Amino acid sequence: MATVTYKAASRIYPGSDKPAVNKLDLEIADGEFLVLVGPSGCGKSTSLRMLAGLEDVDEGAILIDDRDVSNLPPKARDIAMVFQNYALYPHMTVYENMAFALKLRKTPKAEIDARVKEAAELLQLEDYLKRKPKALSGGQRQRVAMGRAIVRQPQVFLMDEPLSNLDAKLRVQTRSQIASLQKRLGVTTVYVTHDQVEAMTMGHRVAVMLDGLLQQVDTPRALYETPKNVFVAGFMGSPAMNIKTVPLTDTGAKFGDTLIPLTREQVAAAGEGGQKSVTVGVRPEHCTIADTGIAVEVELVEELGSDAYVYGFAELGNGNGAERFVVRAQGGEIPRLGEIVHIKPQVGKEHIFHAESGERIAV
Amino acid sequence: MSDTAKVSAPPRRRKSASKRRANWFVASFLVLPVALYLILVLSPFAQAFQFSMTNWNGTNPDYKFVGLENFKKLFTSDLYSVYLIPALKHNAIMLIVVPLAVIALALFFAFMLNVGGKSRGGRMRGVGGSAFYKILFFFPQVLSVVMIGILWQAIYRSDEYGLLNALLAIFGVPLKSSGWVSDPSLVLVMVMIVMVWSSVGFYMVYFSSAMASIPAEIYEAAMIDGSSRVQTFFKITLPLLFDSIRTAWIYLGIIALDGFALVFIMTPQQGGPDHGSEVMGGVMYNFFSNGQAAMACAVGVILFFFTLTLMALSMRLTRRENVEL
Numbered sequence: 163m164a165t166v167t168y169k170a171a172s173r174i175y176p177g178s179d180k181p182a183v184n185k186l187d188l189e190i191a192d193g194e195f196l197v198l199v200g201p202s203g204c205g206k207s208t209s210l211r212m213l214a215g216l217e218d219v220d221e222g223a224i225l226i227d228d229r230d231v232s233n234l235p236p237k238a239r240d241i242a243m244v245f246q247n248y249a250l251y252p253h254m255t256v257y258e259n260m261a262f263a264l265k266l267r268k269t270p271k272a273e274i275d276a277r278v279k280e281a282a283e284l285l286q287l288e289d290y291l292k293r294k295p296k297a298l299s300g301g302q303r304q305r306v307a308m309g310r311a312i313v314r315q316p317q318v319f320l321m322d323e324p325l326s327n328l329d330a331k332l333r334v335q336t337r338s339q340i341a342s343l344q345k346r347l348g349v350t351t352v353y354v355t356h357d358q359v360e361a362m363t364m365g366h367r368v369a370v371m372l373d374g375l376l377q378q379v380d381t382p383r384a385l386y387e388t389p390k391n392v393f394v395a396g397f398m399g400s401p402a403m404n405i406k407t408v409p410l411t412d413t414g415a416k417f418g419d420t421l422i423p424l425t426r427e428q429v430a431a432a433g434e435g436g437q438k439s440v441t442v443g444v445r446p447e448h449c450t451i452a453d454t455g456i457a458v459e460v461e462l463v464e465e466l467g468s469d470a471y472v473y474g475f476a477e478l479g480n481g482n483g484a485e486r487f488v489v490r491a492q493g494g495e496i497p498r499l500g501e502i503v504h505i506k507p508q509v510g511k512e513h514i515f516h517a518e519s520g521e522r523i524a525v
Numbered sequence: 526m527s528d529t530a531k532v533s534a535p536p537r538r539r540k541s542a543s544k545r546r547a548n549w550f551v552a553s554f555l556v557l558p559v560a561l562y563l564i565l566v567l568s569p570f571a572q573a574f575q576f577s578m579t580n581w582n583g584t585n586p587d588y589k590f591v592g593l594e595n596f597k598k599l600f601t602s603d604l605y606s607v608y609l610i611p612a613l614k615h616n617a618i619m620l621i622v623v624p625l626a627v628i629a630l631a632l633f634f635a636f637m638l639n640v641g642g643k644s645r646g647g648r649m650r651g652v653g654g655s656a657f658y659k660i661l662f663f664f665p666q667v668l669s670v671v672m673i674g675i676l677w678q679a680i681y682r683s684d685e686y687g688l689l690n691a692l693l694a695i696f697g698v699p700l701k702s703s704g705w706v707s708d709p710s711l712v713l714v715m716v717m718i719v720m721v722w723s724s725v726g727f728y729m730v731y732f733s734s735a736m737a738s739i740p741a742e743i744y745e746a747a748m749i750d751g752s753s754r755v756q757t758f759f760k761i762t763l764p765l766l767f768d769s770i771r772t773a774w775i776y777l778g779i780i781a782l783d784g785f786a787l788v789f790i791m792t793p794q795q796g797g798p799d800h801g802s803e804v805m806g807g808v809m810y811n812f813f814s815n816g817q818a819a820m821a822c823a824v825g826v827i828l829f830f831f832t833l834t835l836m837a838l839s840m841r842l843t844r845r846e847n848v849e850l
Binding site: 214215216235236237241242243245246247249250251252253262263266267310314 | 740742743745746747748749750751752756760761764765767
């Protein structure tokens with residue numbers, strides 16, 4: 163059990179001016195499940211590897227339980243890591259894989275045995291203890307990798323995209339297993355993924371990164387409801403939010419022929435720096451198909467059974483021509499290809515951002 | 526239905542004909558190499574067995590069948606066993622020492638060059654200048670055996686101009702008057718040093734590439750599990766290199782069973798002094814060049830069975846489940 167603190171931690175790869183991780187400030191509470199998420203190359207894996215001791219901390223510091231571990235080797239940090247490709251020792255059986263770290267620490271045999279058996283039971287691996295990794299399926303290997311981390315009883319679990327080598331169905335299943343396992347063990351966990359659904363469903367809090375910079379850390383719901391900037395708004399949620407830059411008027415944002423009303427303060431904030439336009443975000447699930455509103459020509463319909471996503475193009479009158487637009491349609495009234503539908507953003511559900519800086523403008 | 530059957534029948538026949546033609550085509554490629562192998566490799570083997578049981582001297586056409594007389598002489602007659610017995614002993618020693626030394630050194634160098642460097646920050650890397658060392662150590666491999674023999678002859682020179690003597694002189698070791706390769710108790714060691722020196726580079730590169738195929742994550746996992754560098758080497762690297770080591774062992778065994786060229790170039794009396802560096806290949810050569818071709822064949826037959834036993838044994842002893850990375 164431990165807290166983890168990144169204090170302005172940076173990683174600058176030799177031969178590059180741009181930091182892979184730029185002054186990361188992050189506090190992870192004891193027992194918390196924190197998910198690092200972002201597109202590839204955003205520095206999320208590097209941040210995790212810095213915590214593991216597999217990457218240098220070039221500036222700043224990383225603390226585990228108020229102890230500066232920035233310059234400690236991995237084995238002195240009391241952490242366990244689950245790798246994307248599991249990194250199981252191919253020449254050892256499942257039992258030996260899980261017992262390896264304990265054996266190195268000269269743990270008594272009886273205790274090793276008890277801990278491995280316990281973890282194996284927890285992960286339903288009892289029948290496979292004598293097998294080598296190559297005789298296991300992907301899901302079983304993944305569980306062995308988890309088991310190897312669990313038997314260590316470490317201060318912190320680190321997981322580097324542990325589900326991305328599994329097929330879709332197994333991934334969803336394992337996702338909930340990992341989350342409930344973490345809850346049961348109560349061990350502080352840092353989890354890296356590029357999949358925002360994984361991030362939303364698993365994390366107590368989610369840290370969104372882009373280009374080495376931390377964008378926002380918050381609960382999944384808060385990220386969904388109040389994204390701090392355009393990037394977070396577009397990254398979290400599926401399908402992605404419709405984010406359009408439209409003309410700014412004295413009373414609101416001119417969204418096609420609909421006016422999205424803004425408060426005087428919002429208009430003032432959006433107009434900062436002489437801006438004549440404003441960025442408006444509307445989630446597909448926050449649009450209604452109506453008789454009047456923005457005209458959208460339907461290009462594709464994704465039927466999901468309970469509802470459908472309608473992809474189309476809309477003229478928003480901002481000089482950008484026809485722009486892509488996604489709307490969720492409720493079961494009954496699913497439009498056809500080529501049809502023109504009219505949509506209305508739900509009042510109060512829109513997100514307003516500064517057109518230039520992309521920062522959120524609060525109500 | 527009947528229409529399609531009629532249509533489809535001829536192509537099938539044509540197909541099998543074309544298949545037969547394809548087989549002939551493939552066979553035509555095999556005829557030449559198989560014939561060459563039969564004539565140039567297998568038939569001499571068979572002939573060696575045949576000649577080893579005659580009194581052929583290499584030129585006499587009226588040789589006679591003598592049974593196992595030659596083999597008996599090789600092992601019991603003072604005239605012959607003085608060659609064969611030390612040669613067998615030396616090859617046996619070389620067979621153990623050379624592969625062990627080469628593999629141990631090559632593994633050590635490969636480990637240093639690949640994962641032995643500073644590991645701050647976790648990235649496994651070799652010691653500084655590892656690319657340069659790789660080329661340096663590989664260098665003996667591009668020299669011919671004759672070159673290596675002559676080179677080391679110069680190093681082992683018995684006067685003060687020998688490199689070894691000159692180096693030892695710096696540390697105040699007096700000149701070894703008997704010389705290095707003219708001491709019967711040292712000569713075999715000296716030859717083995719050269720064999721090891723000339724092989725280490727190649728096996729270092731061989732093990733390096735085998736190590737490079739071990740995923741970095743496995744090393745990282747071991748590091749996080751608390752494994753020290755030495756533990757990682759013995760518990761992770763070595764077991765994962767098992768297949769490569771076994772292959773290296775077999776090749777090095779073959780090298781150790783030969784050793785003829787080096788002995789021939791470097792040692793006095795080509796196997797001396799006092800039979801101190803006799804090897805099977807050398808004994809065979811001596812008998813042959815002294816007009817005792819049948820004896821040479823008998824030595825060859827002994828060597829054949831010696832090698833066969835060893836290979837079967839080592840394959841059998843090292844058989845185990847393959848490890849997939």
